[in-house]
Amino acid sequence: MSVEFLIEHSPALAIALPLVAAFAAPLFGKLGSFLRNLWVLLMLAFTELVVLLMGQDVLANGARVYALGASVPSLTSPFGFPIRIVLVADAMSALFAVTAVSIALLAFIYSWKYMSDKGGVDKFYTLLLLLTAAMAGLCLTGDFFTLFVFLEVSSIASAGLVAYNRSGKSLEAAFKYTVVSAVGALFLLFGVGILYGKYHLLNMAAIAAEMAISSSFLDVAALSMLASALLLKSGAFPVHMWKPDAYQQAPVNVTIMLVTTALLSLYVLFRICFTIFVPVMGSTLGWLAVVLGAASIFVGVTMALPQKNLRRLIGYAAVAEVGYILMGVGTSMVSISRMDGFAVQALSGGVFHMINDVLDMSLIFLVAGGILYVTKKQDITELSGLGHRSGFLTVMFAIALLAISGMPPMNGFASKLLIYESVYFLNPMLAIIGIAGSMMMLALFVKIFASVFLGAPYRGIVAPLPLSMAFVMCVLAFFIIVFGLFPNVALDLIVTPAVQALLGKAAYIGGVI
Amino acid sequence: MIGRLFITQSGMWNPLSFVVAAVIILVIVYIIRSTGTKKYKKGTEQTVAFFSGGKAPEENVHPENLYWGFFEAMKRYYKWLMKFHTGIVNDYVYSFVLLVVVVAAVLLLGGAV
Amino acid sequence: MISIHFVAVALLISLGIYAVVFRRNLIKIVMGISVIGSGVNLFLVSLGYREGGIAPIFTNAPQTAMVLPVPQALTLTSIVIGLAVTALMLSFTIMLYGHWKSLDTRKRRLLE
Known part of the structure; x- marks a missing residue:
């Protein structure tokens, strides 16, 4: 298997490898837990290698299109027949595929010790890998129906993972999550059906090419269903209520996957909007995203303040973080239609903040999981003075706290600066809401920091933190600090190509058809 | 760099x-x-936490009531917010259906057609 | 051009939404989601219906219009996915009933 082969088939392999690993994991589980863990680790590492190769190739040679079932993978529409399952890897989707697979790999390394004393780990890993495959699929899909399939696969796998503890509360969270995402996915399918009925096409690029300068009532109906369903999956303001439930009850290594899935559905939303709908209705769509983003920030932060459970609190903070992304990208959409020159900066801020949000949220959830692991407690009123007992967790929590609340020199500041600055030119009031949200977020996490880590030394039992868990936190903290100290490097290297790919509608359509 | x-x-x-x-x-x-x-000597009165001149309680003072003033000022907002967050799954779906309607209405009224 | 299928689709979807939003019983919620699913499937199938079209099998086909099989393929996939989701939700319902001895959505909720 040569490198060229890997690169040529990388979009398919990124989905196929985790799928194979998923269903083989229980078989290896029969041979012993170490062998199974080794198998999952090797397969995830291999997938990571494949997506990294894909990313490097895409950055060097431009977008790669992969038609499933074609004799030549790049042959997407033989005889002008554009209904085929098409995977598209451009700089944007490759960036998110790399992010998703990396987070899955880190979540697995974290689970090695975290899950070691629990039952049913074989099936846990099967679902984890299934979710990884679905996430890779969400990133790479080029047509609407595959999008629906991967969305449903990710909902089913993550619902099973949320219910992993099988306590009444986790089952309830999982049930709510399934109901909400099933209704959302059906609405999405309905929207896809409307688009199919009008254009007789399923491929995103082909529909974008077909859609005229103006849009009809049917397009708007389809868009409102697609956008609402994807907002639901990402947990923006009026449909955010499943998020704290699921984030609180899932094991933390699952929660970081859920965070990533939420951001991937935002990515899909942006992909659909920028490819198909922004040229037609960019201004309205952008204002809608900005207003929903501002509402998400405000409601998320104010709901987080009175929470007592650490992970539920972070869940509400995650709602606010989604608000920042919506704000940045919405500004970009308005800016494109106004042509006031802030489109690229706002979108860079939004995309950069998506990456930063994955890193920050993952780190803080993993620290929360570490606290749970070493003390077996998660109510912040029961904890205090942990800083005297576990310096490592204290430092990691401080880094994550500064990063989430957008304090320099962490990565959160770099992306939020771009968002604030562009949204200020849209409406100064919105920038004020954003900055006030960040300040409240800082107040929120300082409260937790004081409550959990400061005070008289903790008296209970503190188990030692396993090395694998500490390693994962160190990796995330490393990227947080590097992206914070060298935002230029991150922007030039990964964000700007991704933003250009998202804005370069013509190149995307031309590449696929 | x-x-x-x-x-x-x-x-x-x-x-x-x-x-x-x-x-x-x-x-x-x-x-x-x-x-x-x-x-500075360990174990003397110097190491006892200062608690507004009074005697510090044995356990830690928890900062969960740190933002009491904020909640008191925003009482009406929080009353509305808590009413909105019922935690019943029916309401989750209800808000989703409302979102679909609102998004469609905004796009139609906003001149997208 | 509104034909009877689309009326049925609208009816089924609104019935399903009514059940999911206003019924408090977990099983009825699951049923409601299934009904929405049926409505969407009916919508997809009726999009693919062509009067006088034949099945797209190329061997010995007469020279008449053939139906594009995409909507049928979509419906089939979506039925299978719907089955998986329904089974998952019902198993959650069984386990929730085992824990709380109640199927009312208002009884147990995660707050605080």
């Missing part, structure tokens, strides 16, 4: 300056700390 300016559209920012500032602050803290009193 260190110290390269991070240039945004209408401003710039040097991440390194914050690191330098942090180092300077740490040095100042260290200087102040090293001029501290030599009379």
Whole structure:
């Protein structure tokens, strides 16, 4: 298997490898837990290698299109027949595929010790890998129906993972999550059906090419269903209520996957909007995203303040973080239609903040999981003075706290600066809401920091933190600090190509058809 | 690369300056700390936490009521917010259906057609 | 051109939404989601209906219009996915009933 082969088939392999690993994991589980863990680790590492190769190739040679079932993978529409399952890897989707697979790999390394004393780990890993495959699929899909399939696969796998503890509360969270995402996915399918009925096409690029300068009532109906369903999956303001439930009850290594899935559905939303709908209705769509983003920030932060459970609190903070992304990208959409020159900066801020949000949220959830692991407690009123007992967790929590609340020199500041600055030119009031949200977020996490880590030394039992868990936190903290100290490097290297790919509608359509 | 300016559209920012500032602050803290009193003894009254002149309780004071004033001022908002967050799954779906309607209405009224 | 299928689709979807939003019983919620699913499937199938079209099998086909099989393929996939989701939700319902001895959505909720 040569490198060229890997690169040529990388979009398919990124989905196929985790799928194979998923269903083989229980078989290896029969041979012993170490062998199974080794198998999952090797397969995830291999997938990571494949997506990294894909990313490097895409950055060097431009977008790669992969038609499933074609004799030549790049042959997407033989005889002008554009209904085929098409995977598209451009700089944007490759960036998110790399992010998703990396987070899955880190979540697995974290689970090695975290899950070691629990039952049913074989099936846990099967679902984890299934979710990884679905996430890779969400990133790479080029047509609407595959999008629906991967969305449903990710909902089913993550619902099973949320219910992993099988306590009444986790089952309830999982049930709510399934109901909400099933209704959302059906609405999405309905929207896809409307688009199919009008254009007789399923491929995103082909529909974008077909859609005229103006849009009809049917397009708007389809868009409102697609956008609402994807907002639901990402947990923006009026449909955010499943998020704290699921984030609180899932094991933390699952929660970081859920965070990533939420951001991937935002990515899909942006992909659909920028490819198909922004040229037609960019201004309205952008204002809608900005207003929903501002509402998400405000409601998320104010709901987080009175929470007592650490992970539920972070869940509400995650709602606010989604608000920042919506704000940045919405500004970009308005800016494109106004042509006031802030489109690229706002979108860079939004995309950069998506990456930063994955890193920050993952780190803080993993620290929360570490606290749970070493003390077996998660109510912040029961904890205090942990800083005297576990310096490592204290430092990691401080880094994550500064990063989430957008304090320099962490990565959160770099992306939020771009968002604030562009949204200020849209409406100064919105920038004020954003900055006030960040300040409240800082107040929120300082409260937790004081409550959990400061005070008289903790008296209970503190188990030692396993090395694998500490390693994962160190990796995330490393990227947080590097992206914070060298935002230029991150922007030039990964964000700007991704933003250009998202804005370069013509190149995307031309590449696929 | 260190110290390269991070240039945004209408401003710039040097991440390194914050690191330098942090180092300077740490040095100042260290200087102040090293001029501290030599009379410090463990286990005496000096180590007891200062609790507004009163006797500190045995357990820690929890900062969960730290933002009491904020909640008191925003009472009506929070009453509305809690009414909105019922935690019943029916309401989750209801808000989703409302979102679909609102998005469609905004797009139609906003001149998308 | 509104034909009877689309009326049925609208009816089924609104019935399903009514059940999911206003019924408090977990099983009825699951049923409601299934009904929405049926409505969407009916919508997809009726999009693919062509009067006088034949099945797209190329061997010995007469020279008449053939139906594009995409909507049928979509419907089939979506039925299978719907089955998986329904089974998952019902198993959650069984386990929730085992824990709380109640199927009312208002009884147990995660707050605080």
